[in-house]
Every structure is written in C-alpha cells, then in structure tokens.
Amino acid sequence: MEELLSEVVPQQDLEKFEKKYHQELDQQSVSHRTQFEYAWCLVRSSYAPDIQKGILLLEDLMTRDADGKRDYIYYLAIGNARIKQYSLAMKFCKAFLQIEPNNQQVISLEQYVKDKLEKESLKGIAVAGGAALALGGLIGLGIALAKNRKTANKD
Secondary structure, eight states: OHHHOOOOOHHHHHHHHHHHHHHHHHHHHOOOOHOOOOOOTTTTTSSHHHHHHHHHHHHHHHHHHOGGGGHHHHHHHHHHHHTHHHHHHHHHHHHHHHHHHOOHHHHHHHHHHHHHHHHHHHHHHHHHHHHHHHHHHHHHHHHHHHHHEEEEEEO
C-alpha cells in the first residue's frame, strides 16, 4: 500500500492534463472525463496543495456525475490518505466497500488507514500522558517549594 500512496505522477502527465483542463475551462465546457483525469493527476502529485485541489475536483464530480462515483470515491480515499487525513480516507474506503465489498486493493487501503489512525491515537495518548506527568511534576514542585518557604519563614 505504501507503494501506491507514494506513487507520484510524472510532471509531463500533470502538465498535459492541466493544459487540457484549462482549455476546456476557458471554453466553459469541462467534460467529466477531463476533470477526472486532471484530478487523478493532482492526487498523485508530491505537493499537498495539488492533492487538495484534486480532492476538491473529485468532490465536485461526485455531486455531478453518478456514473463515475466508484472511481471518484477511490481516488478521494487515496488523496486523503496521502495528505494524512485518515478519518476522511476511512470514510471513503467504507463508502467504496459498500459498492464493491470484495475489492482487495481498497480492503488493503482501509487496513493501512486503520493502522495509521491507531498509531495517531496512541501518539495522542502518549502526548497527553506526558503533558499530564509534566503538569503533575510542576504542581508537586510548587507544593514542595511552598512548604519549603513556610518552613524557612518559621525559622
């Protein structure tokens, strides 16, 4: 799965589909296919802003073209996983598996995303636990200093 998520679109492909998209956009008649091809390239870019733009184009297609919904959902899952939006990626994996429950590639992606979500959750717990320990240590130090000050004032 790492290999799929780290695949980067060749620059010449991105430029080719970007040019086609903008030509159709200038004519105010972007076909679903052209928008999908451009979005497909963008979600495979190595730049997060490109991936986010690809996600927006795919979300737009989902609302306007029911025929390509399966492909749009798949690349929405891929795009969100690539920018570490694992909760959204999981949502799209689950939506895809409603359409095609036995798709092994999406099942693998779903497992990858679950693992990442668990890892992030454990990191969050560790950070929160560390912060609680540090806070407890500071409070304990404050109490000890206050007691020390009281004792010093009595002498």
